[in-house]
Amino acid sequence: MKEKIIRFMQGRYGAYGADALTKFLMASGLILIFISSAFTGKNTGLVCFLMGWSVIIYCYYRLISKNVTKCYAQNQAFLSRTSGIRSFFRKQISLLQQRKVYHIYRCPGCKQKIRIPRGKGKIEIKCPKCSTSFIKNS
Template sequence: MNNRLRQIGFLIQGWLSRALYGRNGFDNLARTCNAIALILLVINIFAQSVVVYFIWVVLFGYSLFRVYSKNITKRYAENQKFLQITESPRRYANLMRLQWRDREVSRYYICKKCHQQIRVPKGKGRIEIRCPKCGERFIKRT
């Protein structure tokens, strides 16, 4: 039984790779549209709103359009624009993830001049921090 499932998995993988050959594929914008569409689908299960359902259909359709599009250069430009627009929230989310992961041993600060993330050891008291990128100095408590 397990061997049969593995064979079916390889068949599906081969079919998907042939179907997506020469296509744009799953980029960040398509993944984000899929994630939002999934959230809207769950909301629509409880709310049963025609508007939410319509937005779900449009987002899911746009995501499929992006995945199967052969105009890779245009989809690439759209994805780069999306990444440029969402850079600030993504950097903030990454900083929050790093702060949570290293919360016991490190503190993270952002340079006011160049916005570089700086990690310093925790528990050293008041220290002078020098930004490695621009050389700006500031005093913070760790």
């Protein structure tokens, strides 16, 4: 049985796993189905339910599709459209992780972000960009 599945998936787009667009569509489909449970007995709930299932079916269609170039192009278009949002959240996560070890100050002269290790007491900071000096607690 395992060999049959492997032979079936050969040459298909989903043979190497789901891409970013498929993961996003799957999550949004599941969210729509979850939202539909809040609107039971209303047309809104039925519409959300049907939209959620249609998105999930489309995800599986993309996974078993043999048109690899089209699916790849769709994923690249999705990644290029969402690059700004993804980079913003990546930067925010990086800043939150660094706040445990470093203080992040802004230079009063040029507004450059400067990373200073925590726990050094009162120190004089010299901006590497504009050479402005200012005193802060680390």
